[in-house]
Amino acid sequence: MPLIDALLANEPLLSILRAAILVAAGFVLAMLASRLVRRLLGPRLSAQTLQLARRGAFYGVLALFLASAMRELGFSLAVIMGAAGVLTVAIGFASQTTASNLISGLFLIGERSFEIGDIIRVGSTTGEVLSIDALSVKLRTFDNLFVRIPNESLIKSEVTTLTRFPIRRFDLMLGVAYKEDINRVQEVLMAVAERNTLCLDEPPPLFVFTGFGESSLDIQFSVWARRENFLALRNSIAAAIKAAFDQAGIEIPFPHRSLYTGEATRPFPVVLVDPPDRQSPE
């Protein structure tokens, strides 16, 4: 009993105890607040906004309780703030990269050019966004690798969001032999697109003659598809075009080379020889 009385009379120990209880309670309450946010807003918000709201609730509640704990220990909040300001400058100089990533992260989240669950392409990396964190963005590539991209490099470089709009266009570059009639080629291609149910009716398929190539008439044929069907369309349309060209007798040429022997050229002498197994015995 005297021990407890002595402890209770010990003011500094008591305040440390109170501070510890405040921090612990703050931690528990912050977790509860984060869960409450998820339960209340979960169905209404996107994964990205939900994660932001949850973190906001968690750190907000925790910060309040930490500040109270500090006061309990006798620190003046104003002094702490001032010290934090000085500290920030010092840390800022010491860890420029981290600070830059942190600020970039804020801009990335504010700009909302992509969200959790989107598929983005950065440089040569394409993958699904798993999380947008303070320092980096985490991706899962299609061959199931985990890629961490620093926020700073995302801010600086070109990022393509593949899942932003509901429909996508596939540009197929192909060449046909010089002997073919371009209008007929166009008709065959349009018929292929019309028959393919994955290919959208509207916006209509696009046929562009891109030029007289080295050994072919170069054509761009662009078709639209739902984002989800993009890969399926890409494969099915190529196969269907090959089949339709074969059926219509349209040639997809190999590279041609014409050889000349000089200015006053004469044709190369060419002699036709039977293959060895068909040559007569004599």
Next chain:
Amino acid sequence: MSQVESRTSRTDWWRPRRVGDGRSLELQLGPLSLAVGRSGGAWLVAVSREEARDTASRARCRVRRRLPEQFEARYVQAQSAEWLRFEPLLADRPVVVRPYRPVFLLSHEEVTLYLSTPVFIRVAAGDPPTVLREIPSQPMSDTWFGPNTRSGELCFAGRTHARHRLEELPVRAHRAITPLRIRNATETALELEKFSLPVPVLTLFGAGNGSLWTQQITLVREEVGDLARVAIEGQPPDIGQTLERLAGPRQDPERGNLVLRTFSALFGAGGH
């Protein structure tokens, strides 16, 4: 095209049938051939389509004494009930219908066009029925309907002759006909280039001759601006036959939303 096959009844294919073990129920509806066989505790589903023949008017449903030879999928039902139903339904997305040739509606004129869209078949087994799958009677191409490629709606694409005389309509058992009443109250002619038919909010009816119908949609092009008044009738259309309600709307029609749609939203950007 409009000859009716008199040998088999065209109207009762959507009623539930009793299918014994080792037997199958076959449906030939337009280009679609569908067979569902009952084997022990499982349903075997076989789907095939005939595109080449002119099969538009056929509608035949019968129980066969054998199982389908090749099947696509097997649906296992622990308590194998013997009731099977092929239920017609309207498509689950709006259908963008375009006339084969341009149609113009002159100023201060009013017309009823008959537009048809392929139906889906829902295969349901047991009592109470459990849905096995839904099959479109005819494969439909996807299309995009909206002011640009960023905002809009994914739809099915369809073509129409946009017939305006009831007696000219062919009976095509796999397509549901929607009467579209259009009034042009303006001074300029209206080109009907394409129309987004909101089939998911319509109800499906069946007539005595096997034809399928939806309610009438009424559309008035007003003088002021781009707005059009759209109304979906609550009653089945008046075609001189008794109609039986087969399936309700897939989505709740949001009345306000439909009424306030702009003309360009219904007819596409270049449609007026």
